[in-house]
Amino acid sequence: MPVEQPAGLVLDTYLPREDVRDAFVSPTVPSLSALEAGTLVGTSSLRRKAQLLNRRPDLTVVEFRGNVQTRLKKLEEGVAACTFLAMAGLNRLGMSHVATATIETQDMLPAVAQGAIGIERRGDDARAAEMLEAIHDGPTGHRLAAERAFLAALDGSCETPIAGLAELDGGTLRLRGEILRTDGSEALADDQSGDIADGPEMARAMAQGLLDKAGDGFFDWR
Structure with missing residues (x-):
């Protein structure tokens, strides 16, 4: 699913997440x-x-x-x-x-949103929004908000070697992220924790930090 939705569509409903491994x-x-x-x-x-x-x-x-x-x-x-x-x-x-x-995820970090099912709807459809609210899984939504913000800040897609996983522990969100060269010759990773509400902002900052470390030429595979 693209990190940016077409005009008029929103992705704000997620079912409980499956095994991410x-x-x-x-x-x-x-x-x-x-x-x-x-x-x-x-x-x-x-x-x-x-x-x-x-x-x-x-x-x-x-x-x-x-x-x-x-x-x-x-x-x-x-x-x-x-x-x-x-x-x-x-x-x-x-x-x-x-x-x-x-x-295990410490050995191979999964793709962003792996194991999740999201439901896209029309942004102006209040009736659909009300119905979908009944099946939306809040914890999965918080995790995906951070992961997809991380991916978006990296301008990533399924055509880029990027991994990311957010996990919740009470009111804390832990985010792990990794970017790699396609030939595997170099990998850069980060691991941060913060308040759940700050997940997307933390994710964007993490992405920028990895981009700064990567420097020019890291994304020549694009």
Whole structure:
């Protein structure tokens, strides 16, 4: 979902968030850490590719597209030894058993808004707003407000290797963010906490701080 909505549309309703983690999927290897040097890893996600190569530059990443069933078939055919899928998607499909292992967020920070379902509506439709208010999940809304502000300040999209995750603890919001070069050669990250109400402002400041650290040329992949 774009961080800026078309004129007349608003995105202000979210359902309770699913599992935000990535799943490691392989018919032959038990975990990401067990991969041997040179192993073929299949993914079409720029974020996952960059994160993987940043941590394991000895691995080889190959393009891996298609729906869940197509990707599982490619694994069976040996196109790659493993791949990554969102746990949220597997859970919603009733296929959580497909995950060989889950990857904790400290090891692979997820994409902004991963695991969330948002509902877009017309900004002048008061009746729709009233109905949607009944199913809106406030905590998810606060988390996504910060994450999407972070992404917007970086001018990011699904075509950029950016990761971000907001978590709540009482009245405190913790935001972790990461930007990477597409080849994984460099990663910059930050971790900040503050009042929930200040989440979007904190996110924008974090994004600017990372941009300042990145300097000229970091985003040559755009």
